[in-house]
Amino acid sequence: MTHAAPLVEMRNISISFGGIHAVDDASIDLHEGEVVALLGHNGAGKSTLIKILSGAYKRDAGEIFVNGEEATINNPRDAKKYGIETIYQTLALADNVDAAANLFLGRELRTAWGTLDDVAMESETRKVMGRLNPRFQRFKEPVVKLSGGQRQSVAIARAIHFNARILIMDEPTAALGPQETAQVGELVKQLKDDGIGIFLISHDIHDVFDLADRVCVMKNGQVVGTARTEDVTKDEVLGMIILGKCPPGAIPGPGAMRDAA
Amino acid sequence: MSDATTHAPADRARASELGPVARFLKATELDTRMLGMVGALILIWGVFHVLSGGLFLTPRNLWNLSVQSSSIAVMATGMVLVIVTRNIDLSVGSILGFVGMIMGVTQAEIMPAIIGFGHPAMWLIAAFVGLVVGVSIGALHGFIIAYLGVPAFIVTLGGLLVWRGAAWWVTSGRTVAPMDATFRLMGGGPDGAIGSTWSWVVGIVACVAVIVMLMNARAQRKRFNFPQRPLWAEGFLGTLVCAIILGAVAVANSYAWPIGIVRRYYEALGQEVPENAFIAHGIAIPVLIALAVGIAMTFVATRTRFGRYVFAIGGNPEAATLAGINTRWVTMKIFMLMGGLAAIGAMISTARLNAATNAQGTLDELLVIAAAVIGGTSLSGGVGTIAGAMLGAVLMQSLASGMILLGVDTPLQNIVVGLALVVAVWLDTVYRRRIG
Ligand SMILES: Nc1ncnc2c1ncn2[C@@H]1O[C@H](COP(=O)(O)OP(=O)(O)OP(=O)(O)O)[C@@H](O)[C@H]1O
Numbered sequence: 001m002t003h004a005a006p007l008v009e010m011r012n013i014s015i016s017f018g019g020i021h022a023v024d025d026a027s028i029d030l031h032e033g034e035v036v037a038l039l040g041h042n043g044a045g046k047s048t049l050i051k052i053l054s055g056a057y058k059r060d061a062g063e064i065f066v067n068g069e070e071a072t073i074n075n076p077r078d079a080k081k082y083g084i085e086t087i088y089q090t091l092a093l094a095d096n097v098d099a100a101a102n103l104f105l106g107r108e109l110r111t112a113w114g115t116l117d118d119v120a121m122e123s124e125t126r127k128v129m130g131r132l133n134p135r136f137q138r139f140k141e142p143v144v145k146l147s148g149g150q151r152q153s154v155a156i157a158r159a160i161h162f163n164a165r166i167l168i169m170d171e172p173t174a175a176l177g178p179q180e181t182a183q184v185g186e187l188v189k190q191l192k193d194d195g196i197g198i199f200l201i202s203h204d205i206h207d208v209f210d211l212a213d214r215v216c217v218m219k220n221g222q223v224v225g226t227a228r229t230e231d232v233t234k235d236e237v238l239g240m241i242i243l244g245k246c247p248p249g250a251i252p253g254p255g256a257m258r259d260a261a
Numbered sequence: 262m263s264d265a266t267t268h269a270p271a272d273r274a275r276a277s278e279l280g281p282v283a284r285f286l287k288a289t290e291l292d293t294r295m296l297g298m299v300g301a302l303i304l305i306w307g308v309f310h311v312l313s314g315g316l317f318l319t320p321r322n323l324w325n326l327s328v329q330s331s332s333i334a335v336m337a338t339g340m341v342l343v344i345v346t347r348n349i350d351l352s353v354g355s356i357l358g359f360v361g362m363i364m365g366v367t368q369a370e371i372m373p374a375i376i377g378f379g380h381p382a383m384w385l386i387a388a389f390v391g392l393v394v395g396v397s398i399g400a401l402h403g404f405i406i407a408y409l410g411v412p413a414f415i416v417t418l419g420g421l422l423v424w425r426g427a428a429w430w431v432t433s434g435r436t437v438a439p440m441d442a443t444f445r446l447m448g449g450g451p452d453g454a455i456g457s458t459w460s461w462v463v464g465i466v467a468c469v470a471v472i473v474m475l476m477n478a479r480a481q482r483k484r485f486n487f488p489q490r491p492l493w494a495e496g497f498l499g500t501l502v503c504a505i506i507l508g509a510v511a512v513a514n515s516y517a518w519p520i521g522i523v524r525r526y527y528e529a530l531g532q533e534v535p536e537n538a539f540i541a542h543g544i545a546i547p548v549l550i551a552l553a554v555g556i557a558m559t560f561v562a563t564r565t566r567f568g569r570y571v572f573a574i575g576g577n578p579e580a581a582t583l584a585g586i587n588t589r590w591v592t593m594k595i596f597m598l599m600g601g602l603a604a605i606g607a608m609i610s611t612a613r614l615n616a617a618t619n620a621q622g623t624l625d626e627l628l629v630i631a632a633a634v635i636g637g638t639s640l641s642g643g644v645g646t647i648a649g650a651m652l653g654a655v656l657m658q659s660l661a662s663g664m665i666l667l668g669v670d671t672p673l674q675n676i677v678v679g680l681a682l683v684v685a686v687w688l689d690t691v692y693r694r695r696i697g
C-alpha cells in the first residue's frame with residue numbers, strides 16, 4: 001500500500017429522493033489518521049452522503065474506493081467488512097433491548113454451542129462503556145429508558161468496539177453534556193493516533209474546527225469546497241457554509257459560488 | 262479516560278425507598294406482569310370453582326383444560342414472534358385446517374394403499390408431511406410479506422380464505438377418519454398420556470433442570486463479577502418453581518382412568534381386576550408437546566441470534582437493518598416457523614378429534630392472537646414472552662371451559678371472551694404506563 005492512496009475516496013457521488021438531489025456529484029476523501037469535518041446547513045446532504053458510504057443508501061452514481069481499490073458497498077454489512085463503522089445521527093439503536101445487545105447487534109458473541117453469550121457480551125460492554133461513560137450503570141435496561149446522552153454513549157461504544165479503520169460520526173455529541181463532549185473530543189484524538197480515519201459531521205463549525213485536519217463544506221447537496229484547517233479561518237469556513245463562497249485557501253467543489261467577484 | 266467502572270458513583274436516578282413487597286420483587290427479579298397474569302388465572306379458577314359448586318378445580322377438569330389449551334398454546338408461541346416484529350398472522354386457523362386435512366388424507370387414504378394400514382411409521386410420515394406443508398405455506402406467506410412488501414395483514418387475510426378453501430378442496434368437504442392409532446396419541450386420552458411413573462420422572466427431571474439452570478446462571482454472573490440475586494431469593498425461586506412442577510404432576514397423576522378402560526386393560530393382560538384399581542392418566546402427550554415447544558421457543562427467542570434479531574427488528578426495524586441484519590430473511594423465517602407450529606397444532610387437534618374436518622381450526626387465529634396479546638405481547642412491537650403467551654392460552658381456555666361447565670350459552674361465551682380480551686389489553690396498557 002502506498003501512502004498516497006487515501007483510506008477512502010468517494011468520487012462523484014449522486015443520489016436523489018424523488019425530485020430532490022440530496023447529494024449531487026460530491027467527491028471527498030479521507031486518509032489514515034486524519035479527521036475530516038463535514039460541515040453544512042441542515043439538509044445540506046451530509047448524512048445522506050455518509051449513509052452511502054455506510055451502506056444504508058444505494059447511490060445513483062459515483063464510485064467508492066477503499067485503499068485505492070474500488071469497493072462494492074450495497075448494504076451495511078458490506079461497509080462493516082471494509083472496517084467502516086458509523087454512529088448515525090439518529091443513533092439507530094434497537095430501543096427494546098439492552099446496551100450489550102445493541103453493542104453487539106449483528107455481531108453477537110456466541111458460546112461453544114452457538115447460543116448467545118450474554119454474560120461475555122455484558123462484560124465487554126461494561127469495559128467499553130467504562131471508557132466512555134464511567135458512571136453508566138444501567139446495563140440491564142432497554143436503551144429506550146436511557147437518557148439521550150447515555151444512548152449516544154452506547155452508539156459510540158458500538159462504533160469503536162469493533163476495530164474500525166474508518167469511523168463516521170454523524171453529530172456524535174448532539175445530546176452530550178460539556179464533560180462528555182470533551183471526552184468524545186479526547187476519544188477522537190486517541191483514535192486518530194491509532195491511525196483511524198474519521199469523518200466528523202456537524203453543522204456547527206465550533207464543535208469540530210480544532211479537532212479536524214481538513215474541513216469539507218456542503219450546501220444543497222453539493223460540495224462547496226475542501227480545505228486544510230491551517231489554510232482557512234473559521235470566518236472563511238462560515239462563509240462557505242452560509243454563502244457557498246470558496247476562499248483562496250480551499251479547493252473549490254461543484255457547489256462553489258461561480259460568479260465570485 | 263480511565264477504567265473507572267468500579268469507583269465512579271452510579272449514574273442513575275435516586276432510587277425511592279422500597280417497601281417490603283417491592284424489595285422482595287426486586288431481589289427475586291420476578292416479572293410483576295407475569296405475576297399479575299398468574300393472579301388473574303387463579304382468580305378465574307377460583308370463581309369458576311365456586312360457581313360450579315366445586316367442579317372446576319378437580320384433576321379431571323384441570324387435566325382436560327391442559328389438553329384443550331395445547332394446540333392454541335403451541336401456535337401462540339409463534340404468534341409472539343410474529344407480533345413482536347409488528348406483523349400479524351390471521352391465517353393460522355386455516356393453515357391448521359388445511360394441514361390437518363393433508364395429514365388425515367395421508368394416513369387414512371394415500372399411505373395405507375402404499376405401505377399398508379397400521380404401518381408403524383405411518384404417524385411419522387403423516388407428521389412429516391404435515392410439517393413440510395405447514396412450513397412451506399409459512400415460507401410462501403413470509404416471502405410475499407418480506408420480499409414483495411405486501412403487508413402481513415393482507416397476505417394472511419388472503420391466506421385465511423385460501424387455505425380454508427383449500428382444506429375443503431382436498432376431499433370436497435368430506436371428513437377424513439379414523440386417524441392412525443399411534444398418531445392419535447398426540448391428542449391425549451387415556452392412552453395418550455404417559456402414566457404416573459413417567460410423569461414423576463418428567464417432573465423430577467424438570468426440577469433438576471431448573472436448579473441446574475439457576476446455579477449455572479449464578480456461576481456465570483460470578484465469573485464476571487456482576488451483581489447477583491441474594492441467596493435466599495434464589496432458593497425461594499427454585500423451591501417455588503419445583504413446587505409448581507411437582508404439584509402439576511400430582512394433579513395429573515390423581516386423574517384416574519375410567520373404570521371401563523381399567524377393566525379392559527386388565528383383561529388384555531389376562532388378570533383379575535384388583536379391588537380399588539387405580540390407574541392414573543399422568544401428563545397428557547399433547548401437553549408434553551406443548552411444553553417442549555414452549556421450551557424450544559423460549560430458547561430460540563432468548564438464546565439464539567435469530568431470537569435477538571426478532572426483538573431488535575421489533576424495537577427498531579431501521580436500526581436492525583443498519584446493524585447489518587438481513588431483516589427480510591428473518592421475517593420470512595418467522596412465518597416459516599409459524600407455519601410449522603400451525604402444523605403441530607393441526608397434529609394435536611386432528612389426533613384429539615380422531616378425524617380431519619374442513620372446519621377444523623376455524624377462528625383459532627383469533628384465539629391464538631388473543632392468547633399472545635393477553636400474555637403481554639405488544640401490538641406495537643418489540644415486546645413479548647413465550648411463557649406469557651402460553652399462560653394466555655391457558656387463561657383463554659379456562660374462560661371457555663369454565664363457561665361450558667356452567668352451561669353458559671355459546672353466544673354469551675363469545676361475549677365474555679371478547680370482553681375479557683379488551684379488558685386484559687386495557688389493564689396491560691395501564692400497567693405499562695405506570696410501571697413498564
Ligand atoms: N430517506 C429520504 N427520503 C427522502 N428525502 C430524504 C431522505 N433522506 C434525506 N432526504 C433529503 O435529503 C436532503 C439532505 O438530507 P440530509 O439528512 O443528508 O441532511 P444533513 O446535511 O444531514 O442535515 P442535518 O444537519 O439536519 O442533519 C434533505 O433535503 C432531506 O429532506
Ligand SMILES: [Mg+2]
Binds near residue numbers: 046048089170
Ligand atoms: Mg444529518
